[in-house]
Structures are given as C-alpha cells and as structure tokens.
Amino acid sequence: MQKDSNENPELKKTNLWNDANFRAMLFQVVAILAVFGFIGYIVNNALTNMEQRGIVTGFGFLTDQAGFGIVQTLIEYTETDSYGRTFIVGLLNTVLVSFLGIILATLLGFLIGVGRLSSNWLISKLSSLYIEIFRNIPLLLQIFFWYFAVLRALPPPKQSFDLGAGAFLNIRGFFLPKPIFEDGFSWVIGAIILAIAAVIYLVKSNKRRQLDTGIYKPVLLPSLAILFIIPALVFFVVGQPLSWDYPALRGFNFQGGLSIIPELMALLVALTIYTAAFIAEVVRSGIEAVSDGQSEAADALGLSNGQRLRLIVIPQALRVIIPPLTNQYLNLTKNSSLATAIGYPDLVSVFSGTTLNQTGQAIEIIFMTMGVYLTLSLLTSSLMNWYNRRVALVER
Amino acid sequence: MTRNKSLVSAAIVSLAIGSTAAQADTLENVTKKGYVQCGVSTGLPGFSNPDEKGNWTGIDVDVCRGVAAAVLGDASKVKYIPLNAKERFTALQSGEIDLLSRNTTWTLSRDASLGMNFSGVTYYDGQGFLINKGLGVKSATELDGASICIQAGTTTELNVSDYFRLKGMKFEPIVFDTSDQTVKGFEAGRCDVLTSDQSQLYALRIKLAEPEKAMVLPEVISKEPLGPSVRQGDDKWFSIVKWTLFAMINAEELGVSSANVDKMKTSDNPSIKRLLGTEGGLGANLGVSDDWAYKIVKQVGNYGEVFDRNVGENSPLKISRGLNALWSDGGLMYAPPAR
Numbered sequence A: 001m002q003k004d005s006n007e008n009p010e011l012k013k014t015n016l017w018n019d020a021n022f023r024a025m026l027f028q029v030v031a032i033l034a035v036f037g038f039i040g041y042i043v044n045n046a047l048t049n050m051e052q053r054g055i056v057t058g059f060g061f062l063t064d065q066a067g068f069g070i071v072q073t074l075i076e077y078t079e080t081d082s083y084g085r086t087f088i089v090g091l092l093n094t095v096l097v098s099f100l101g102i103i104l105a106t107l108l109g110f111l112i113g114v115g116r117l118s119s120n121w122l123i124s125k126l127s128s129l130y131i132e133i134f135r136n137i138p139l140l141l142q143i144f145f146w147y148f149a150v151l152r153a154l155p156p157p158k159q160s161f162d163l164g165a166g167a168f169l170n171i172r173g174f175f176l177p178k179p180i181f182e183d184g185f186s187w188v189i190g191a192i193i194l195a196i197a198a199v200i201y202l203v204k205s206n207k208r209r210q211l212d213t214g215i216y217k218p219v220l221l222p223s224l225a226i227l228f229i230i231p232a233l234v235f236f237v238v239g240q241p242l243s244w245d246y247p248a249l250r251g252f253n254f255q256g257g258l259s260i261i262p263e264l265m266a267l268l269v270a271l272t273i274y275t276a277a278f279i280a281e282v283v284r285s286g287i288e289a290v291s292d293g294q295s296e297a298a299d300a301l302g303l304s305n306g307q308r309l310r311l312i313v314i315p316q317a318l319r320v321i322i323p324p325l326t327n328q329y330l331n332l333t334k335n336s337s338l339a340t341a342i343g344y345p346d347l348v349s350v351f352s353g354t355t356l357n358q359t360g361q362a363i364e365i366i367f368m369t370m371g372v373y374l375t376l377s378l379l380t381s382s383l384m385n386w387y388n389r390r391v392a393l394v395e396r
Numbered sequence B: 001m002t003r004n005k006s007l008v009s010a011a012i013v014s015l016a017i018g019s020t021a022a023q024a025d026t027l028e029n030v031t032k033k034g035y036v037q038c039g040v041s042t043g044l045p046g047f048s049n050p051d052e053k054g055n056w057t058g059i060d061v062d063v064c065r066g067v068a069a070a071v072l073g074d075a076s077k078v079k080y081i082p083l084n085a086k087e088r089f090t091a092l093q094s095g096e097i098d099l100l101s102r103n104t105t106w107t108l109s110r111d112a113s114l115g116m117n118f119s120g121v122t123y124y125d126g127q128g129f130l131i132n133k134g135l136g137v138k139s140a141t142e143l144d145g146a147s148i149c150i151q152a153g154t155t156t157e158l159n160v161s162d163y164f165r166l167k168g169m170k171f172e173p174i175v176f177d178t179s180d181q182t183v184k185g186f187e188a189g190r191c192d193v194l195t196s197d198q199s200q201l202y203a204l205r206i207k208l209a210e211p212e213k214a215m216v217l218p219e220v221i222s223k224e225p226l227g228p229s230v231r232q233g234d235d236k237w238f239s240i241v242k243w244t245l246f247a248m249i250n251a252e253e254l255g256v257s258s259a260n261v262d263k264m265k266t267s268d269n270p271s272i273k274r275l276l277g278t279e280g281g282l283g284a285n286l287g288v289s290d291d292w293a294y295k296i297v298k299q300v301g302n303y304g305e306v307f308d309r310n311v312g313e314n315s316p317l318k319i320s321r322g323l324n325a326l327w328s329d330g331g332l333m334y335a336p337p338a339r
Ligand SMILES: N[C@@H](CCC(=O)N[C@@H](CS)C(=O)NCC(=O)O)C(=O)O
Pocket: B040, B041, B042, B043, B044, B083, B084, B085, B103, B104, B105, B151, B153, B154, B155, B156, B177, B178, B179, B182, B196, B197, B200, B224, B226
C-alpha cells in the first residue's frame, strides 16, 4: 500500500477520498468497530463490577440442581433436575400457551371480523361491541378477571363437575382421561398418514380434472370417509392398541389422567379474547380492501356465494391480512409473559423469576430470556413471511 | 412484575456502565442524602407493614429506624422501598436501597453469590404450613397430593420441595409474585395449603377474610434466620448495621429501655456507660456519634420492646419469645459485648 501510493501520492489520496463507495465502506467499518468496542466495554465493565461486588457470573449455574417444583411440565421434571432444565420447561410452557392462543385467537378473530361486516344488524353491532370492549381494557386486568372468575366459578375437588366420559372440572383444573398408546399404535399412525396422503391425491386429481374437463365432483364426503375409515380399520385389525388412564379422586384432588390447570385456562382465555379483538379488525380491513368490483365480477361469472369468498375475496384479502396478523401473533407471544401475574409457569415466571432469584444471575438469565423471545418472534415472522409469499399475487 | 423487570434492567445498566472504581461509601451517601433508603416487604403485619396513612411499622422497620437513629440521629429519617421477594436482591445489588430489612433468610448461597452480607439475625424463624380447618388435616405428613400456594423467589419454594421429597410425598406448587396474590389464591381455594415462614403465616392469617377458619400446622420444616443485609465491599456500613441490632440486644440484656435510658445514662455500670457513650468513645471508630446507641434505644427501643410491640404480646400476633428470647433467658439472642 505504502509503496503503491508513493508513486503518485497526491492523486491516489484524492481519488480514494472522493470514491463514494470507499467512504461508505470506511464509515461502516468504523461504525461496526465502535459498536463492538462499546459492547465489549460494557460487558467487560459489568463483569469487573460484579466480581468486585461478589456477584457470581457465568453459565455454570445451568447444570446446578434447581430444587424447586413446577406445577406444569411438558417434559419430565423433578426438583433434582438442573436449572438448565427449568429453562426448557418454562420455554415449552410459553410455547404451549402461545401456540394454542394463536390458533384460538385466529379462529375467534376471523369469526368476529367477518361478523362485523355482516349485513345482519345485530351480529355486526355485537361484533363491534366486542372489539371496542376487549381492545380497550388492559390485558393484565383481563387476565386477573378471568383467573378469579374461573376460580370463583369452579367447585372444590370433592364437588367436582362430572362431565361424563371420565372428565371432571374443579378449581384445581380440568381433568381428562389420558390416552395410553400401546404396542402396534404406530400402525394406526401409519394408516393416518396414508389416509392423509390419499386425500391430498384425491383433491389434487379432482382439481386437475376440473381444469381439464370442467367437471367438478364434490370431494368432501369421500375425503372424510377415507380419513376416518382407513385408520379405524387398521385400529381394529391390530387389536385396539389404546387404553385410557382415567383421573380418580384420591386425597386432595384427582390423580392420574391429563389435567389442565386453571392458570392455563385463564391465561389462554384472556390472551385469546384480547388478541381476537385486534385480529378481527385486521380481518375486517383486509376484506374491505378487496374492491367491490371483484365481487361483482365473480357474481357476473355465476360463482356461488361460497365460491366467491373462497376463490376471489379471501385470497386477495389474505395478502392484506397476513403482515398485520403476524404482528398480532408476535404480540400474543410476548404478552404471554404476563402469565407470572397468575402463577402460570411460563419462561418469565419459572426462569427469569424463580431461577433468577435462586441463583441471582440476572444478566445471564435476562439475556437468555430475551434471546428466546427474539427467536420465537423471528421464527413466527419467517413462517408468516413464507406463507405470505405463497399467497402473494403471482404476477404473470 | 413490570417493576421487577425495570429493577433488573436498572441493575444491569448500573453494573454495565457504573464505574469500576472503588465502592461508593454508603455512610457518606446517607449522610449527604439525609435519609436511609431501606428495602422492606410490600406489607406483612408485624415485620413491615404500612398503615392507611403510609406509616410503616414492624420489627424489620425498627431495624431501619435504628440505623437512621444511629447515623442521622433521627429515627424517622427513613425512606421505605416496598419490595416483593423477587425484587429484593436486585434492589440491593443495584444500589436502590442502602440496606435490606425484609424478613430475608440468611443462607450460604445468598452470602456467597449475591454480593450481599447478612449483618445479624432479627428473628429466628422456621417454615410452616397454613391450612383450611375444613380439610381435617392435623399434621404436615398428611399433605400428600396437596396444592400449595407459595411466593416466588423465596427459600420457602425450595424447602417445601425438600420436605415433600424427603417424605416421599407429592405436591402441586402454585407460585405467585406477591404475598397478596398468594393469600388470594389460598382464600379462593386454589390451594389447600399456604406455606411460608411460620411467623409470617400468623401475620398473613390475620389478613384473611375469615382467620378463624385457617390454622397453622405444628410442623416446622426449616431454619429461617431472618436478618438485615447490605452490599458487599462496604465494611464500614456493614459494621454500623450490624451494631445497630447488637445495641438493641445489648440494651435489653443490660435492662436499658426507651423508658429508662435517660436515667441509665448516669448508671454506675461501666457496660451501660460504654453502650450509651458516656464513657469510652466507641461510636467515633464506628463512624457515628458517641451516643449512637442512646439514640437507638431512646427513639426505637431495645430488642425486647421492639419484639413485644410488633410481634409479641403487645401486638395482634401475640407470638411468644421462644427462640428469640435473650440467651440468658434460654433463647438465641446474643450480642457481642460493646467494648
Ligand atoms: N424468609 C423467606 C421468605 C420471605 C418472604 O418473602 N415471605 C413472604 C411471605 S408469603 C413475604 O414476606 N411476602 C411479602 C411481600 O412480598 O411483600 C426468604 O427469605 O426467602
């Protein structure tokens, strides 16, 4: 470099400076160095400070024994497991409530959004009322409301509601018989997969025939029949490899079976109802964004009401709906951290709550927790982006 | 809970950009500010509890007042910062409080990894169980399968797991952030049992809508020495907090109370003279005035008075001295000599 520029120093220098690309590059490098330098300084400073104050640092705690119990665990967990495992337990509980919440809020939100556009005065007014009420009450209040409403409405274990078929409902939760899969159940699973593949084939070939010949045959009934009959046949042939573990009242409460704790119910109800109000607005605006001309054209082509919605309106509305819908999904996931207010053992309650407190390692734990929410958000949005690209207008 | 998050982030920020130079001098800070910032509970009768007018009372509060009397000469110069169990250590680490006096158990891991120092024991406690009388349970060994309301971030959470594991029993932990929520969960019937330090069970029991329907089981399943704590690295402040409590205990042992302290100033007993600063000049080396202990006893009282007023016979809790009697009366309260 030095030698090169020696040949014609003046010229080279001015040239380089005047090169916009070079300047841009240089600024970026400087900016990146500054950012990393700053982060490095902060990290180093924090470590020194903590060491001076006698606060333990590092991730070694993740393998230490946790020693506390957790009420709902999707994976095997006991007090003797590690703090690292409490992270997984909390994470899965967060994913569970977010996933269920997203599904339920989407269903309810679409219903209400469509309801708001209904020509039926009562339905449309009730939908508006729903949206205005639940969008405007702080979520935390709604969570408390549902939690204590749920608790107040349910009887103690000894007077449980018997819902039949081995299901019970009381203040400790919702108790269901738990399926126990025995040897040979994999055959049934195989049969289900086969049936699904068959249905996909049926639908596809039907569509092709329709495109080729214009003849449309209903596929709903045959599909349902395939989905049901094939697995059922296999199930009986391999000797019914399924039994049930029924919950039974023993001592303080029901033991065995599957149980859904009231904290999960309350949180799920609150998140669903709150987010559905926002999703309804998203859906309404999406549908309204499709111009009337499209519907009129569909009518002119002689499409039925259902066909018009399914083939013309919804595909176009989805393009408008997906991006803000993604936003609502992200909100729901983040809002699920309010769980700690009612004792639902999500990531924030278990890991950045109890684990943080027992170990005192705030910085490590907060960073791990932030990392989780960031990852969940990025995953959700990339999934939705992928879907968005699929439904986006294909330009020909 | 949002408060907890902001506390944690405040702590992280202060650790990250705070200076790495020598620790700030808490005594100097407090003198400059003119008040002591004291971390207490969000409301626990007998220990630290605000009345309708926002005046705090309790045994933990009296420790704060004692420190203020020793350092500033005025027991009322305290600013109380209510903290739930999850917030307390972060508040201490980040410097939001000068001392933590909030029914906090002295344990090895807290001493060794949280950057704090416990300066003594104000109350020897142990964990117990509060149950609904209607359950007909007479002993903790009958609690297999029970749902238990617990407060997050406490030793309670760990002890109860240990106990049930040891007894080969199962339980369902329902974990809340604040004691109010824990009590509400218990009242609503979400759990069969509420567990906490036994003294606190008596305190929470009088907060229930129908206290007579609940009872405390006889078992005590852990050791819970509760005491004030300070940040590591400021030995001068540590000593002041430590000796505030010792002064109260020594005063009781020497028969010095808020009622007779003025008379006692002229006592012939050299131990009393040294404690009250009429002889020996011991306060100066501690960094406070020579009559620091006089001010503590005059304005706050000796340990026995503090105990009786807040949790003992002159209080609604009516807890007997038990382990918390002076060593000379068969209890564990023992302070090194002031000399
Ligand atoms: N001594 C135990 C437990 C202390 C504790 O937090 N007890 C609860 C009793 S339920 C309490 O005082 N809560 C009052 C509050 O959160 O303000 C510890 O140090 O971990």
